[in-house]
Amino acid sequence: MKLAPKLVLTILLLLGVLLAAGGGWLTKTDFERNFEQARTQNTLAHRRDTYSLQNGLLAKAGSGEITSQEVADYGSSLGLYVGQEQGGFAVYQDEQVMYSSLPAALGQEAACQAIEAGEEALLLRKAGQNSYMLMASPVQAAGKQYWLVSAYDVTNLFRAREEKFRELFRLELAALALAGTAAALAVSWMIRPLKKLEKASRAVAAGDYTLSTATKSRDEVGALSRSFDAMTATVRDKVDQMEDTILRQKQFVSAFTHELKTPMTSILGYSDLLRSGEMNPEDQRQAVQYIHREALRLETLSGKLMQLMGLVEQEELTLEPVRLVLVLRDTAASLPELAPMLDIRCDPSLTVMADRDLLADLVRNLVINAARAQPKDGRVHITAGRTEEGVALRVADRGRGIPEADLPHITEPFYMVDKSRARAQNGSGMGLALCARIARLHGSELRFTSRLGQGTVVELILREGEE
Numbered sequence: 001m002k003l004a005p006k007l008v009l010t011i012l013l014l015l016g017v018l019l020a021a022g023g024g025w026l027t028k029t030d031f032e033r034n035f036e037q038a039r040t041q042n043t044l045a046h047r048r049d050t051y052s053l054q055n056g057l058l059a060k061a062g063s064g065e066i067t068s069q070e071v072a073d074y075g076s077s078l079g080l081y082v083g084q085e086q087g088g089f090a091v092y093q094d095e096q097v098m099y100s101s102l103p104a105a106l107g108q109e110a111a112c113q114a115i116e117a118g119e120e121a122l123l124l125r126k127a128g129q130n131s132y133m134l135m136a137s138p139v140q141a142a143g144k145q146y147w148l149v150s151a152y153d154v155t156n157l158f159r160a161r162e163e164k165f166r167e168l169f170r171l172e173l174a175a176l177a178l179a180g181t182a183a184a185l186a187v188s189w190m191i192r193p194l195k196k197l198e199k200a201s202r203a204v205a206a207g208d209y210t211l212s213t214a215t216k217s218r219d220e221v222g223a224l225s226r227s228f229d230a231m232t233a234t235v236r237d238k239v240d241q242m243e244d245t246i247l248r249q250k251q252f253v254s255a256f257t258h259e260l261k262t263p264m265t266s267i268l269g270y271s272d273l274l275r276s277g278e279m280n281p282e283d284q285r286q287a288v289q290y291i292h293r294e295a296l297r298l299e300t301l302s303g304k305l306m307q308l309m310g311l312v313e314q315e316e317l318t319l320e321p322v323r324l325v326l327v328l329r330d331t332a333a334s335l336p337e338l339a340p341m342l343d344i345r346c347d348p349s350l351t352v353m354a355d356r357d358l359l360a361d362l363v364r365n366l367v368i369n370a371a372r373a374q375p376k377d378g379r380v381h382i383t384a385g386r387t388e389e390g391v392a393l394r395v396a397d398r399g400r401g402i403p404e405a406d407l408p409h410i411t412e413p414f415y416m417v418d419k420s421r422a423r424a425q426n427g428s429g430m431g432l433a434l435c436a437r438i439a440r441l442h443g444s445e446l447r448f449t450s451r452l453g454q455g456t457v458v459e460l461i462l463r464e465g466e467e
Contacts, residue, residue, distance in 0.1 A: 003194070004187050011183045012176055019175060023168040031161040035154070042133055042152040043120060049089060050137045050148050057141035087132050087153040091139075093146050102151050103127055110134060111149045130155040193225050204232055266294045319353040319442065321465035324384050324391065330360040331367060331382075338371050338380070346384040352391050353465040354442055362438040365431040366395040366458050373399025373456060391462045398455035407448050411436035 090100035090111050102111060105127030114123050114136040123134040132151045139146040270287040273279055279287065325348045332339045352359075363382070370380040375397040384393045402410065411432045432446075439446050439460055450456035 004184070004191055007187045007191075008180060008183045011187075012180050015179050016172065016176055019168075019172045023172065024165075027161060027164045027168060030164070031157065034157055034160070038152070038154055038157055039122060039133065042150070042154075043135065045152070046120065046135045046137065046148075046150045049150060050139060053091065053146070053148050054139045054141060057139060057146065087130075087151040089148060089150040091146055091148055093144060098146070102149070103130070103132070105130070106132060106134075106151060110151075111136075114149050115147050124154075131158050193222070197225060197228055200228065200232065204235070264294075267291050319355060319463075319465075321351050322354045322356045322359070323348070324350045324352050324393070324462075327354070327356055327360045327363065328382055328384075330356070331363040334360070334364055335367060338367060341371060341375075341378060341380050342367065343379045343381045345382070350384055350386070350391060351465045352393075352462040354462060358438045358441070359462075362435045362460070363393070363395065365435050369431060370395055370397035370399065370456070370458075373397050373401070375399040375455065386464065387461070389461045391464050393460045393462060394457055396455060396457040401452040401454055402448070402450040402456055403452060404450075407450060410448065411446065 088101040088103055088106075090102050091098040092111065092115060095112065095115075097108070097111075100111070106125060107127075110123070110125045110127075110132075111134070114121070114134040117123055117136065119137050120135050125132050125134060131154050133154045134149065134151050136147050136149045139148055267290075270290045274284060274287055325344075325346045328344050328346055332342055332344070335342075367380050367382070377398050379398075381396040382394070383396070384391060386392075435458075436446050442460075442462060444461050447459040448456065449459070
């Protein structure tokens with residue numbers, strides 16, 4: 001059974017129990033009150049009849065012994081006086097009936113039971129379709145004891161109670177019908193957000209992460225809806241990231257394959273010529289140089305690729321205080337052929353939190369790229385200084401510059417602004433990708449500023465440390 005019918009049935013069940021209990025209690029209370037009023041009235045009427053019978057019998061006793069006929073005659077006269085107020089009465093002496101106007105359906109047994117119960121004890125008896133309230137009281141006259149047994153018709157009390165129960169049942173049915181309709185409408189309105197959630201969950205299960213529930217209520221369902229939307233947004237972002245990662249991997253593999261194909265084609269072509277043995281010494285020497293150069297390119301490419309793969313798998317670095325000038329000296333020492341071009345300006349006491357070897361490798365790659373840009377002044381400018389953000393390390397050149405459209409892509413693996421020139425300079429398109437990864441491991445990002453024909457500036461913000 002679905003949630004909506006369960007909620008409606010639960011509401012109707014609770015409402016039915018409450019109405020039945022409340023209506024039953026009210027009807028019972030009303031009946032008890034009316035019954036008590038009838039008992040009081042009948043008790044007073046029975047006492048009046050008892051006094052009347054006793055006075056009449058005492059008057060008869062003044063003239064001598066009371067005969068059974070005289071008791072019967074007085075009972076008849078008393079019956080004419082009170083007959084319309086009660087269901088009937090009887091006069092007994094020694095369990096013998098002297099007079100009786102009791103309904104025939106009651107019989108003698110009921111009257112005897114009332115006498116046995118004692119003075120003014122209440123008995124309820126049903127005779128046919130009617131209900132009676134019986135009371136008995138003793139009467140003393142002429143040395144004899146008589147009993148007056150009165151029966152009062154209380155059928156209307158019980159009929160009124162039954163009618164109220166029937167009315168209550170009809171009202172309860174009508175109330176449950178109205179409540180059921182209202183509950184069905186209310187529950188249908190209340191569970192609309194849940195239906196939207198169900199629809200959205202099915203869509204998510206089918207791979208559609210764009211559907212939003214957008215429930216604005218402030219209750220628990222609204223909170224659940226907002227959490228579901230946040231979850232789908234997170235899943236959508238993760239899926240987008242995965243798709244982007246897969247796309248990048250495909251592009252990476254494609255670019256890597258292409259970069260491998262070019263030198264391998266040259267190596268295979270020139271080696272095939274050498275195998276033919278039909279080349280003159282000069283051509284042979286040139287072919288060997290081509291093979292050597294392309295083999296160096298492959299070696300550089302594989303080394304950069306392995307270094308990048310290692311950095312990608314590394315999630316964080318253990319950073320230590322390092323004097324920045326020492327890192328720059330390491331860079332200059334690793335590039336003896338470019339050392340004369342370096343213009344280094346750094347406070348010797350400036351200390352940063354870094355991995356010395358990786359930071360030196362980052363600067364080395366930036367310097368190589370700057371030198372390949374063929375700066376007009378023949379210099380690569382390295383400066384470092386304190387800023388509000390931290391220690392700013394800059395590598396600048398006054399070379400060719402980078403087109404604005406290429407700036408967002410230059411840190412992608414194998415991306416080259418000028419592929420023919422880069423390959424001629426033994427470039428692999430991996431240097432800036434390595435630099436970007438090293439910068440992220442240091443909690444920073446590379447910032448590029450470049451203008452065609454004027455040069456490029458690369459900036460890195462590092463956290464200052466203390467030795």
